[in-house]
Amino acid sequence: MTMAQRRQADSLAAGAAVPFPARLLQPTIERLEQGERQVLLDLGRAQPGTLDFLSGFRCRLGIADVLQAIVELDPEQSAAALDRAFLRLLPEDNFGGADLILCWQLLDYIEYPVLEALGRRLCALLATGGRIHALTEYSASTMPDPMYPLFLDRDGAVRRAGAHAGGSRAAPRHAPAELQRRLGGLQIDRAVLLGNGMQEYLFSL
Numbered sequence: 001m002t003m004a005q006r007r008q009a010d011s012l013a014a015g016a017a018v019p020f021p022a023r024l025l026q027p028t029i030e031r032l033e034q035g036e037r038q039v040l041l042d043l044g045r046a047q048p049g050t051l052d053f054l055s056g057f058r059c060r061l062g063i064a065d066v067l068q069a070i071v072e073l074d075p076e077q078s079a080a081a082l083d084r085a086f087l088r089l090l091p092e093d094n095f096g097g098a099d100l101i102l103c104w105q106l107l108d109y110i111e112y113p114v115l116e117a118l119g120r121r122l123c124a125l126l127a128t129g130g131r132i133h134a135l136t137e138y139s140a141s142t143m144p145d146p147m148y149p150l151f152l153d154r155d156g157a158v159r160r161a162g163a164h165a166g167g168s169r170a171a172p173r174h175a176p177a178e179l180q181r182r183l184g185g186l187q188i189d190r191a192v193l194l195g196n197g198m199q200e201y202l203f204s205l
Helices: 003-016 023-033 048-054 067-071 079-089 112-125 176-182
Strands: 038-042 059-063 098-102 126-137 142-145 150-152 157-160 167-170 187-193 198-204
Touching: 023 038, 023 098, 023 126, 023 187, 023 198, 048 059, 048 150, 079 112, 098 112, 112 126, 112 176, 176 187, 176 198
Parallel strands: 038 059, 038 098, 098 126
Antiparallel strands: 126 198, 142 167, 150 157, 187 198
């Protein structure tokens, strides 16, 4: 890694360490606070902060821990092969009926064929009226490589889990219309540009 790349990676690490509010998660948090039962699916690993935050609510949380496995899927596979891979990774018996699915920054790290297969699978896992939450880089031209693990903390902020020892890669900077077109029938329900330059999305059927 050159000195310029190292400085860029250090800058990314410093920026990612700053917690930020996930504004589009607030309605779900408010429903939980009002005692409404919610079924959540986190595509990432189990994070103590998220578990602690949700422990006091009427909530069923599914932990899929499939982010890295999805990133590693071969985009050159056929659509049918990718669909079979997602059926194995996200079986409906374990993860179906979700009111909210947390994708974190996954959409930035997968090629379009995988993104399209992901959209098809998430559609099948949503409960009626369910939503999919995602974050993408909007302003920055680069992003961490590999992906930072993120979690929702007790104060409702999104935080980075642990330190990042990797480098950086070009950010795809998806156009919202292109994301919607690729996500298998999902529609942008809301999109917000956050103060840290990331775009926050809620998708629905």
